[in-house]
Amino acid sequence: MKGEDKTVFNLSSRVLNPSESSVLNHGLSFCPTVSVNEVELCCDINDFTNRLRNAEFFHTELTESSTAPSKETLRPFKAKSNFVAPTGRNRTLDICIESIKNEVNQHLHLLGSQSQAPTYNLTKDKKKAIKTLREDSDIVIKPADKGGAIVIQDKTCYVREACRQLQNGNFYEQVDLSDGQDLGKLIELVLKSNYFSFNGIFYHQTSGTAMGTKMAPCFANIFMSKLETDFFSNYAGLGQPISYIRYIDDIFFIWPHGAEKLDRFVQAFNAFHPSIKFTCEHSNESVSFLDCIVRLDGNSLVTSVYTKPTDKHTYLAYGSFHPNHLKESIIYSQFLRYKRICSTQEAFVENSAQLFHYFQSRGYPFRTLLKYFNRVCLLNREELLEYKIKSSPQRIPIITTYNPRIEPLIKSVRKSYQMLQSDPSISNVFSNPPVHARRQPPNLRKLLVRSSLESPSNDKGNIPCGKPRCNTCHHMNTNPEVQIGKSKTHLKPFSCDSSNVVYLLYCNKCNNSCYIGETRTKFRLRFNNHLSSIRRKVQGLPIADHFNNSTADHSLTDLKFALLSGGFPNDRKRKCAEIQYIINCDTVMSGLNKDLGELSRYRHFRQTSC
Structure with missing residues (x-):
């Protein structure tokens, strides 16, 4: 094992430099x-003002409506609405926004x-370390299953061990999902159709529930309750x-x-179901x-x-953003x-002394720790053990990515909100x-840990789909990068069939x-719409107007x-x-947008150029 870091277990052949180990x-x-991401901030504020309009609209509509929708007319599953109430309904609301x-x-x-x-919490060397670790395709970085440690493995070793486990036919079988087969009803999907992919191959978990699904603990509780009821009603010990x-x-x-009957009890419990086996730790003094x-x-x-001995007590580092x-x-x-x-x-008091040590090792000030220790010391334990129902009043959220530099703006927004009240x-x-409500910025897990392995590929740039009847491929820029004004963008292997993308025409x-646009559907369909508007000479659309210009x-x-x-959440x-x-490439002032x-x-963006 390379490295003796407290929380990092480097099982790979890569030798971490001090900056990589430190980060x-x-x-x-x-x-x-x-x-501060200015575009995201403005989109967040727009979302908030849209919530204000919708709150006024639907409150008024429900108040004026004599009948509420019946349960039969409500759909159990529906797409998130993009509806925004119109302006001009209330003068105070318009002035506030x-x-x-x-x-x-x-x-x-x-x-x-x-x-x-802003004051950055990482040195240049540590920022470089994150970049080099992200770009190293020969290693896999994962959180340990328990204890909060970080494990680094060679990708080849990681794949070999995963494939070894996936060859266990008692739990997994390889399947072909390329035809997009129907996976059935939701319950059956969760409990039986546990499909997943690893290294480009699809597998079916044939035993047990999928790890991480919200239904797994409920299902496990129901199963164990039934198992216990049946066992205790039939146990003849x-x-x-x-x-x-x-x-x-x-x-x-x-x-x-006594110990002898305990052993017989555990043996009988383990023999009651073929897939459930318990380990037993017992003592006359103490157990965990x-x-x-x-x-x-x-x-x-x-x-x-x-x-547990494996617990590394990796509480959030105090220097985190x-x-x-x-x-x-x-x-x-x-x-x-x-x-x-x-x-x-x-x-x-005795256990808290160890907690002081854990927090101080993560950079927390002793004075702050002491303040909260003293506060908790004065609380009554019996009252803390009582379950309390918390009331949560309906409040309209302002959701932004956390950044202390926007706090003055939030204060001003709250002040403007008072005119509504x-x-x-x-x-x-x-x-x-x-x-x-503050959205978390990207953490090291998001930056360094990948849920799926990236397949090695020599493809650089967009890839034509190659379908014989595709009328889109021959319009594709197949270079590895594209120049837009002063901005250069490296292209990834998206194809005509790709959906959920931002595109350049x-x-x-x-x-x-x-011209820069976006589409949720397959790009081929969106591109055909552009071609259709050109052929039909539709006026008022930037692409159609440009290609139907009589002077060119x-x-x-x-x-x-x-x-x-692409691949947006x-x-x-x-x-x-x-x-x-659009802003970075200035396609409003010097383009077709x-x-x-x-x-x-927002005046700020109208004054911005590349």
């Missing part, structure tokens, strides 16, 4: 500092004029536990009948159960904290957990203040003829395209990427 020791939850947009313009101007750059507690597949029970150590003290049971209140809530919640687990104050006609709709004959001699052979990026991310390309869509009202 990995931050833990996969660590977020590097990022700058206009005020918010003006605040955004002023804030973006201030961000651009500030000479002081000489005794049963006087107390029996289970959490999914971890069981704690008290056995008063979940994160507790349970000890016998006279006629009482006392508990304290148990941690996270809000301070979140880091402090981690401290508070851990002390609360220790307080609930420890049955005596002495055990809580002062208007009697809509104050009941906006009685609660908005809540600022341009005239091969003219300068300043670039154009033909359809001059129309070229390149697929710039949702429509919103794709539309944001489209706008970012007419405007920036929903961001056209």
Whole structure:
């Protein structure tokens, strides 16, 4: 094993340099500092103002409607709506939204004029280390199954071991899903049709539920409950536990009948079902159960904290790009957990000393730790163990990616929101203040860990689909990169069949003829729409207007395209990427794009050029 890092187990042939080891020791939850993404911020604010309009619209519609929709008319599954209520319904609401947009313009101007750059939490060497680790296709970086450690393996060794396990016919079988076969109903899909791919090959898990699915714990609980009921009703042994507690597949029970009968009890339990086997640890003094150590003290049971030997205690590093209140809530919640687990104050103080050590090793200040330790010390354990139902008032969220530099803007948005609360006609709709929900920036796990192996490929640039009847392929730019104004983009292996992409259209004959668009559907279908608008000479569409210009001699052979990026998690991310390309490549001022869509009202972007 290479490297002796506390949290990093390097099983690969690659020797980590000090910067690579150091950045990995931050833990996969660590977020590097990022700058404010202005396009994303404006899209976030637009989403918030759309929520304001929809809140007023639907509250009014439901109030004025005499009948509510019946359960029969409600569809159990439906696509997320893109509906936005029209403007002009309420003057105060329109003024408020206009005020918010003006605040955004002023804030973006201030961000651009500030000479002081954000304070970054990684050195240049560590940033370079992340880049080199990401680009190394010969290694695989994964979180350990338990304990919070990071494991690095050679890709060949990782694939070999995974393939060895997948050859076990008792659990997996290789299948062909290339024909897009129907996987059945949702329940059957979860419990039986556990299909997955590894290294480009599809497999079917024939035993057990898929790991990670939300239904797996519920199904396991139902199965174990049935197993226990059947076993205890049929068990003919000489005794049963006087107390029996289970959490999914971890069981704690008290056995008063001696070691010999305990062995017979466990053997009978293990023989009751062919695929369920238990390991048993027993003691006359203490045992571990979940994160507790349970000890016998006279006629009482006392508990304290148990941690597995493999637990690396990789709490979020204090230097991570996270809000301070979140880091402090981690401290508070851990002390609360220790307080609930420890049955005596002495055990809580003793175990907390170790917790101080864990947090300080992750960079947390002693004074902050002491503040929350003292606060928890004063709490009553019995009250902490009581289940409390929390009320959650309906509040409209402002969702943005976390960055402390936008906090002044959020404060201004909240101030503008107050005018909605002062208007009697809509104050009941906006009685609660908005809540600022912060989206997490990319952490090391997102940057370095891949859920699927990238297949080695010599393909650079877009790839024609090669279908004989495809009318799109011969318009494709097959170069590995494309130049748009001053910007150069390296192209990935997307094809005519690719969907969920941002694309570039341009005239091969003219300068300043670039158009950037996006599509959810297969690009071939979107491209055919562009061709159709040109042939039908539809006016008002930038591509059709350019190719039907009477002063230029154009033909359809001059129309070229390149697929710039794809694989977006949702429509919103794709539309944001489209706008970012339009801004970076300046295809409004020196191209065929007419405007920036929903961001056209922001003066900041109208003044931006490449």
